[in-house]
Ligand SMILES: Cc1cc2nc3c(=O)[nH]c(=O)nc-3n(C[C@H](O)[C@H](O)[C@H](O)COP(=O)(O)OP(=O)(O)OC[C@H]3O[C@@H](n4cnc5c(N)ncnc54)[C@H](O)[C@@H]3O)c2cc1C
Ligand SMILES: Cc1cc2nc3c(=O)[nH]c(=O)nc-3n(C[C@H](O)[C@H](O)[C@H](O)COP(=O)(O)O)c2cc1C
């Protein structure tokens with residue numbers, strides 16, 4: 001190949017956006033946050049699923065889960081509170097009814113899941129282990145909206161290590177541990193999950209919050225408290241991603257309040273190898289490809305040939 | 317279903333606190349069915365963060381500005397100013413940029429054309445009923461029973477009449493039409509037309525009363541519900557209501573945005589409906 005054609009093809013392809021999260025090859029670093037993108041098909045009319053880095057599904061449990069009473073959501077300043085309570089179809093129904101749609105897409109599928117007990121985490125992991133279409137799993141040890149499971153495993157380093165080790169044993173796939181910000185020191189948990197076998201860390205899940213109707217003096221959510229998401233939490237998420245990226249060697253996925261390309265870039269500079277977009281999908285269902293485009297534009301403007309150069313490039 | 321990045325054509329106050337907005341939406345009408353709704357982004361900057369759900373009042377075409385141009389297709393909303401988002405909406409003018417996602421959800425089942433149709437609307441609940449009436453009047457005899465607190469809450473009655481709908485108005489304070497509840501009118505009409513089917517949209521206490529009346533008489537009923545929504549697409553699971561047969565052991569939640577907003581009465585668990593959807597005092601009363 002002549003040097004001229006090489007140059008030409010380079011200018012056509014633009015900067016390299018591909019990233020690798022624990023063996024999961026992604027065309028670009030942008031994927032949805034679990035619970036904000038359904039099982040993928042809900043958003044298919046608004047974006048080309050081939051154009052995002054990965055698909056992350058709604059959190060699954062062993063048995064179908066009903067979720068919390070309503071009202072389950074409340075809008076707040078630049079954010080929203082939710083107390084969905086992890087309503088989902090269950091892992092078996094997912095495999096039977098939801099996976100066939102995702103099979104048609106070449107984009108890697110990351111399945112988010114949780115258990116009420118340690119055993120349940122292990123059992124769900126086992127069932128996902130045999131499914132070739134599942135590129136990796138994201139272990140939710142961080143949901144603030146359920147009494148059992150979820151956050152209980154994510155706030156205590158010993159429990160977090162235990163659940164990650166068990167899932168690791170039951171599953172031969174890339175394992176991402178999703179952490180909660182509702183702790184004093186997130187780096188302690190990050191270290192614990194890395195040491196017990198997590199291949200990547202996703203941070204953060206929602207922050208526990210509350211909103212009160214001042215007329216009725218009642219909580220706006222039936223569950224009283226809920227998880228805060230959206231732009232309101234972004235600075236906290238960026239800080240935590242930075243702290244965790246400094247602490248662990250495994251790749252970090254940044255999530256929390258991304259609504260624009262510049263928000264995603266902030267996370268990458270802070271040390272995230274990839275990002276997840278959550279609440280913003282509700283506001284604009286076509287947002288993720290627009291964020292990918294914006295990141296690409298930024299790379300061109302800044303003379304960045306490979307997105308990985310940007311990761312952790314914070315100047316202090 | 318599409319996300320329209322479009323603009324406002326007109327926005328007028330039609331009664332104190334009630335507005336009618338026309339939005340440019342090419343191709344929208346062909347896919348929109350009565351009872352469906354849109355998620356409306358009141359401005360492209362933040363806040364407010366979330367979109368607001370609104371029923372589709374009607375779709376239509378404006379004559380072109382000059383000869384040779386195609387007519388402009390519009391989508392029309394009718395809304396009541398209640399809070400932050402609708403306040404911003406009230407300030408929008410011709411040419412302002414907005415985003416509209418839709419048409420969303422399941423609409424009304426038009427049912428058997430031979431049956432008498434009774435539409436029961438409370439306040440802003442008339443919105444989806446108008447588009448329904450414009451379809452039903454092509455084949456069936458349609459009556460509208462319209463209730464409100466005062467005369468200012470009674471909207472678009474002449475529009476319904478123009479469709480050939482027989483309308484009956486009642487207000488709590490008697491300032492327009494009959495004094496009293498719309499449900500009293502409904503009881504009388506059901507006596508006169510025992511084979512009728514009923515379609516209702518309005519505040520939850522009204523819907524619950526309509527449900528009781530129809531259940532006692534075994535009259536088929538479809539209701540359009542409101543719920544707090546974040547996505548409008550069935551992804552967030554924020555908008556659920558309890559379905560018939562719901563229990564702690566076998567929970568049955570239905571998504572208002574995707575499986576609704578229109579439900580057949582027998583799909584729902586009426587025992588705790590008011591409690592379940594009681595997020596807003598204004599909507600309860
Ligand atoms: C399917 C559907 C169709 C609707 N159709 C119409 C219509 O045609 N005309 C009309 O005037 N109103 C309609 N509503 C109600 C309308 O969505 C609310 O009045 C509006 O969202 C209030 O927004 P706000 O910012 O002014 O109020 P705020 O009180 O400031 O809103 C705060 C939050 O609560 C939500 N919210 C408040 N009230 C409601 C409500 N009743 N239903 C759902 N979400 C609510 C808002 O979306 C927002 O997220 C409909 C609601 C639904 C679910
Ligand atoms: C409605 C809703 C449902 C969610 N469900 C899940 C879930 O099932 N599993 C999970 O790990 N995180 C869940 N989350 C958390 C998000 O994945 C994400 O961590 C959080 O919303 C912060 O990102 P954002 O600010 O971009 O929304 C949910 C968030 C929202 C708003």
Ligand code: FES
Pocket residue numbers: 544545546547548549550551552553554555556571572573574
């Ligand atoms: S509004 Fe999100 S599921 Fe209905």
